[in-house]
Amino acid sequence: MADYRKPLPIPDQYTQGYWDAARRHELVMQWCPHCGVYMFPPDPMCPGCNSLDREWKKVGGRGRVYSWFVVHYATHPDFAGDVPYAVVLVQLDEQEDLRVPGNIVGCRPEDIEAGMKVEVVFEDVTPEFTLPRWRPSEE
C-alpha cells in the first residue's frame, strides 16, 4: 500500500463526499432530493429540475458492463507495468444513464462481455484513498 505510485484523485467540494464514502467502503452517488435524479460525475445543478440542492445517496453497487477498452500500450508511464489492463464503464442498476468508470478485477480482459453483471469492490490503495473497482457478480 505504501508504495502505490499511480495517480490519485484530487477531490474538490463537489466530489469529496464520493471519496469519503469510498474510504468507508460505500458507493454513493449525487442525488437530487427534488426529482430523484442521480448524477455522475457530480454536478452543481440537477439537469432534471435545475435545483442546486444535492445529496449523497448510497447505491447498491451493482450494475452491468456498458462498454470497455483494453489498454495494450500505456500513454501514461505509471500504467506501463499493468498492460494489458481493462477499463470498464459500468451502468448502475439505479438509472439508465448513471455510468461509472473503473477497473475490473477477477476477470481477464478477454473475458469481458457487454451486459455482464458486476458488483463494486473497494481497494484501499493508500491510507487516504480507496478506489472502487468492479468484479463479476452472479446476482
Added chain:
Amino acid sequence: MGTTFKDRTAIVGIGWTEYSRASGKSTLHLADEACKKAIEDSGLRVRDIDGVVTFNVNDSVSPQWVAASLGLPELRYHLERWGGGTSAPAMVADAAMAVACGLADNVVVFRSMNGRSGRRPGGSGEHPAPRGEDQFLIPYGWTSFVHACAIFARRHMVLYGTRPEHFGAVTIAARKHGALNERAQLRKPITMQDYLNSRMVADPFRLLDICLETDGACAVVVTSAERARNLKHRPVYIMAAAMGGGPKVSGFSPNTAGFLRTPSHGDTYAKYVAPHLFGMAGIAPKDVDVAELYDEMTFATIFQLEDYGFCKKGEGGPFVEGGRIELGGELPVNTHGGFLSEGYIHGLNHVVEAVQQLRGEAGLRQVKDAEIALSTGVGLTVGGALLLRR
C-alpha cells in the same frame, strides 16, 4: 425558415504549410505562412483582410498576433475558439457570419499547431492532474482521448455488430486516397492484413485506427458572395453550417474526455446537427458528392456516415466496405486521406480539401463533377459541419 447566411458567403482562398512530424517553426510562423498563401490564392491583397479567426487547445497562436504579423491595417473581427475538433467548421461559420452581418469584409481562418513536436493533444506525452471529471478516469488508467473514443467504438460494436474489418476499411480508404495527395504524410497503401496486424493500442483500436499527430498549419479566406464572383477562383459557397450536440454533451477534458453522461455512446453530435445543416441548405444527404469527415479515429467516420443520414443507424460498418467510400465509390470520403494519412490539422485541412474538390483542382484524387461537399468536425458529443457548393 427565416433569413440565414445560406450562400451569402464563399471560401475564396486556401493555403497550407508542409505537414510534418517536426516543423522546426513556431505556430506563429506556420500560421503566417498558411494565411499568406491562402490570401495570395484568393487574389485579395493582404491589406484587404480585416478579420482573423482561429481555435486552439492551448497549443496555438492568437488571431491578434497573426493580424499584427501580417501587417493588417485594421482588425475589425477576431475570434479565438477554445476546443477540439468541433471547432474547424464552426470557425468557418463564425467567419461567414461576421462577413454576412457586415462586421468584416474578408476574414482569414487558420489552424496552426505543432501537434507532434510541441503540445500533443489527446493525452500522449502529457499527464494532467486527476481533477474534475479526470479524477474518476485517470486513477483507473483512462488517460487518453483514444480511450474515450474506444468506449464509443466498443459500444457501437456491441449494439450493431461493427467489426474490426469495418474500421480497417476506413483506414485502407484513407491511405489509398493519401497516396494521391502530395500533402499527405503516409502515402503507402495498406491491406486489411496490414491493418489487422498493426499493434493493438487500446482494444478495439490498433495503431492504424489512430490519426497522425502533425505539425503544420492551413488557412482559408472567407468573403461575401458578391466579392467572391470577381476573384481568382471559382467561388466555393457556404451553403449551410451547424454546430453543437444533444443533451448532456458534458465532460470535456482535452485528454480523457469521458463524456460519461451522454445518453448513448453509440452515436454522436451529428444526429442532432444533421437536421439543422441539411435544413438550412435545403438538400438531402444523397445530394452530397464528397464528404470530408473528421476522422481522429476510424470509428468516427462510421458514426458520422450514419448520423448524417448516408446510411441507417448501425449500418455504417457495412457501408464502408466494398470501396463505397473510396474514389469512384458511392460516396468518396476523405479524399485527401484525412487525419489517418494526410495529417491532423484539427479539421481545417478537411475544409481545404473540400474546397479543392469543388474547384476541380484535386488532380488524381478529383471526384468527377463534385458540386456539393460536406466537411465536419467532431468532439464526439459536440461537433459541427459545413455544406459547401461550387
